[in-house]
Amino acid sequence: MTWMDMTEREIADAVGAFGVPNFRVRQIAEWLRKGVRPADMTNLPKALREQLDTIPFGGARIYQKRVSEKDGTVKYLFELEDGNLVEGVLMRYSYGNTVCLSTQVGCNMGCRFCASTLEGCVRSLRPGEMLSFLAEIERDEPPQDGKPRTVTNIVLMGSGEPLDNYDNVVTFLKRVTSEQGPNISARNISLSTCGIVPKIYRFIDDAPHVTLSVSLHAHDNETRSKLMPINKAYPIEQVLDAAGTYAERTGRRVVFEYALIGGVNDSERDAKALASKLRGMLCHVNLIPLNPVKERGLNGVTRQHAHTFLGWLEREHISATVRREMGADIEGACGQLRRRVLNETRG
Ligand code: SAH
Numbered sequence: 001m002t003w004m005d006m007t008e009r010e011i012a013d014a015v016g017a018f019g020v021p022n023f024r025v026r027q028i029a030e031w032l033r034k035g036v037r038p039a040d041m042t043n044l045p046k047a048l049r050e051q052l053d054t055i056p057f058g059g060a061r062i063y064q065k066r067v068s069e070k071d072g073t074v075k076y077l078f079e080l081e082d083g084n085l086v087e088g089v090l091m092r093y094s095y096g097n098t099v100c101l102s103t104q105v106g107c108n109m110g111c112r113f114c115a116s117t118l119e120g121c122v123r124s125l126r127p128g129e130m131l132s133f134l135a136e137i138e139r140d141e142p143p144q145d146g147k148p149r150t151v152t153n154i155v156l157m158g159s160g161e162p163l164d165n166y167d168n169v170v171t172f173l174k175r176v177t178s179e180q181g182p183n184i185s186a187r188n189i190s191l192s193t194c195g196i197v198p199k200i201y202r203f204i205d206d207a208p209h210v211t212l213s214v215s216l217h218a219h220d221n222e223t224r225s226k227l228m229p230i231n232k233a234y235p236i237e238q239v240l241d242a243a244g245t246y247a248e249r250t251g252r253r254v255v256f257e258y259a260l261i262g263g264v265n266d267s268e269r270d271a272k273a274l275a276s277k278l279r280g281m282l283c284h285v286n287l288i289p290l291n292p293v294k295e296r297g298l299n300g301v302t303r304q305h306a307h308t309f310l311g312w313l314e315r316e317h318i319s320a321t322v323r324r325e326m327g328a329d330i331e332g333a334c335g336q337l338r339r340r341v342l343n344e345t346r347g
Pocket of ligand 1: 288
């Protein structure tokens, strides 16, 4: 067990074992909630800090950071205690700042267009590691204008499939929304899934206030199965049923991500077919011009074409937007920065 993964109770027990008074237990718990390492717990005696360091901390450190000159987007590469590298992104919007967090090192889902999955999933992240990403970002980019915190919104859209790391992700969501923790409102959090249907139903019960995004990318099983192997296990009809259940049960719109791939899913016929599949559902479509990944051999579309596709959907009365492109100059898309650094260090 690491410090960052412990519950309040477990912290009290672990600290208690060092024979320290209760007020110290409270001090330590407070530091840990802020993601601070024992060495930086400035109000503790040095000997106690060294005792605490005999238990692994279980957090992340910033290994590399790149700032976009275009829009101030910050791309982080975090190093975990076992040496694994994983990405996170801070994006600045007028309403606040959103961080995009990873849930696994790599990914097992095998989507054909995605860089994160090229070498499979190395391991899932623990709740304490995901909390630590947030704490490191807050420390690295402190809040401005007297605001209490830098990060107002979270999207679980980095590398990994969050519902393939279900228990850790749900524990993370409980802790990150807790008043004793970062206290980020569940309404400001989105989770994106490739469509693991049974887990979507569980998720509706466990985290009804979190926004659900579903990576759809196609309107028919033939195309979707080619792009996303998970579709062979859970075909599109089942994915849409689960998404519809989320919308009905929560009264909130489900967001469908649709990466536009040149010549694959970007025609007017595709827009019409997609609209007919979604008609009647409380939903929104997020169009993303595919970010071509060198190894993948699929083409993107121009932003102009994405807007044309948007027009076709709107004509069918489907709510949609083209996703703003952030950090294009710093390999903002998931998996790309980690891949480049791994390739470089491997020579
Ligand atoms: N595994 C989850 C979380 C990843 S979220 C999921 O599949 O939803 C990242 C989003 O970016 C997903 O919608 C994913 O399909 C999409 N994506 C991955 N690679 C991309 C690329 N090269 N260009 C555009 N979108 C991509």
